[in-house]
Amino acid sequence: EPEVTQTPSHQVTQMGQEVILRCVPISNHLYFYWYRQILGQKVEFLVSFYNNEISEKSEIFDDQFSVERPDGSNFTLKIRSTKLEDSAMYFCASTDEDLYNEQFFGPGTRLTVL
Amino acid sequence: AQSVTQLDSQVPVFEEAPVELRCNYSSSVSVYLFWYVQYPNQGLQLLLKYLSGSTLVKGINGFEAEFNKSQTSFHLRKPSVHISDTAEYFCAVSDHSGGGADGLTFGKGTHLIIQP
Numbered sequence: 464e465p466e467v468t469q470t471p472s473h474q475v476t477q478m479g480q481e482v483i484l485r486c487v488p489i490s491n492h493l494y495f496y497w498y499r500q501i502l503g504q505k506v507e508f509l510v511s512f513y514n515n516e517i518s519e520k521s522e523i524f525d526d527q528f529s530v531e532r533p534d535g536s537n538f539t540l541k542i543r544s545t546k547l548e549d550s551a552m553y554f555c556a557s558t559d560e561d562l563y564n565e566q567f568f569g570p571g572t573r574l575t576v577l
Numbered sequence: 578a579q580s581v582t583q584l585d586s587q588v589p590v591f592e593e594a595p596v597e598l599r600c601n602y603s604s605s606v607s608v609y610l611f612w613y614v615q616y617p618n619q620g621l622q623l624l625l626k627y628l629s630g631s632t633l634v635k636g637i638n639g640f641e642a643e644f645n646k647s648q649t650s651f652h653l654r655k656p657s658v659h660i661s662d663t664a665e666y667f668c669a670v671s672d673h674s675g676g677g678a679d680g681l682t683f684g685k686g687t688h689l690i691i692q693p
Contacts, residue, residue, distance in 0.1 A: 498681075511679070
């Protein structure tokens with residue numbers, strides 16, 4: 464069964480450093496998403512991406528964040544200058560437009576900012 | 578804008594007993610409703626969804642949920658739980674306006690603890 468994959472599973476970085484989190488969505492899907500979950504809190508929507516551009520973004524997704532689909536398979540989230548409060552689990556998801564927004568999630572990347 | 582409330586952060590249940598996990602939502606427009614499960618160290622897996630039609634929806638692993646528009650609820654139920662059901666359960670909502678571009682709005686999650 465096709466699945467969303469994410470790498471790395473755990474990323475440790477120093478405050479102020481740039482990180483790139485990688486995702487490979489399900490191959491025939493058209494919409495891609497990033498969410499984050501700070502420890503002990505709810506899963507929060509960051510951004511959706513369709514047709515090589517951002518479709519929707521939340522207030523959390525400020526100028527330090529960017530997304531890119533550099534090739535036909537990868538979907539990345541870049542955090543330009545990490546802060547302590549960026550420490551969280553980051554989930555990638557994808558969906559086919561025919562699936563009524565049933566989103567398929569990856570296993571997540573745990574980002575720890577020191 | 579939507580919001581989702583899961584009032585119970587933890588629900589302990591004995592094995593083979595029934596369970597109900599509560600979810601209430603608020604939205605000014607029609608919504609799609611979802612329940613996701615997260616097993617330890619894994620991603621979110623879809624349990625079931627309500628899109629339209631019958632208000633009682635059945636999902637995987639013997640779970641079902643009932644959409645109640647007047648009470649704006651979408652409670653998850655299982656008649657007999659197993660140890661393997663121990664996990665975090667998230668209720669989520671999406672409105673109809675943006676199609677596939679919409680992000681899901683999640684509740685805080687309910688940790689289901691099955692006691693032998």
